[in-house]
Amino acid sequence: MLFDAEAIAARVRDLGARISKDYAGKVPMLIGVLNAAAPFLADLSRAVTVPAEFDVISVTKFSDASGIRFEKDASHSVEGRHIVLVEDTIDTGLTMQYVVRTLRARKPASLAVCVLLDRPHRRVADVEIAYKGFDIPDVYVVGYGLDYEGRYRELPALYARGVWPA
Numbered sequence: 001m002l003f004d005a006e007a008i009a010a011r012v013r014d015l016g017a018r019i020s021k022d023y024a025g026k027v028p029m030l031i032g033v034l035n036a037a038a039p040f041l042a043d044l045s046r047a048v049t050v051p052a053e054f055d056v057i058s059v060t061k062f063s064d065a066s067g068i069r070f071e072k073d074a075s076h077s078v079e080g081r082h083i084v085l086v087e088d089t090i091d092t093g094l095t096m097q098y099v100v101r102t103l104r105a106r107k108p109a110s111l112a113v114c115v116l117l118d119r120p121h122r123r124v125a126d127v128e129i130a131y132k133g134f135d136i137p138d139v140y141v142v143g144y145g146l147d148y149e150g151r152y153r154e155l156p157a158l159y160a161r162g163v164w165p166a
């Protein structure tokens with residue numbers, strides 16, 4: 001186990017408090033990156049104490065030269081809005097860099113990145129993270145929305161590959 005449910009909940013509450021303080025008097029739009037960020041987005045939205053909206057996007061990264069694309073775009077316009085992108089994990093940063101660049105072109109009032117798990121040692125693209133849950137080592141992680149072959153998303157804790165419950 002990397003982080004138990006209590007440690008995750010405490011960190012999410014802390015992130016929610018920081019976002020609430022930073023966006024006091026504003027109505028941020030929390031945009032979650034599906035699928036793995038769904039539990040994090042749900043818990044974070046309950047931890048944010050200022051009025052907020054939320055939306056979801058889905059992004060696919062291809063291993064060939066075709067790159068990255070939105071499979072599901074935001075349902076609402078981001079123009080003039082205060083956007084907080086909510087992601088489960090940032091590794092190389094290439095996907096998040098693409099998402100940030102794409103959404104910034106739509107002229108939000110502000111855009112910040114909130115990530116639960118960060119692997120800064122794998123970063124190849126520059127991504128500014130405003131709100132970070134945990135740094136993690138270079139291990140495959142399951143639980144709390146993260147899966148292995150479609151399984152283990154429902155686990156309330158985060159586990160390293162090979163040591164999660166059967």
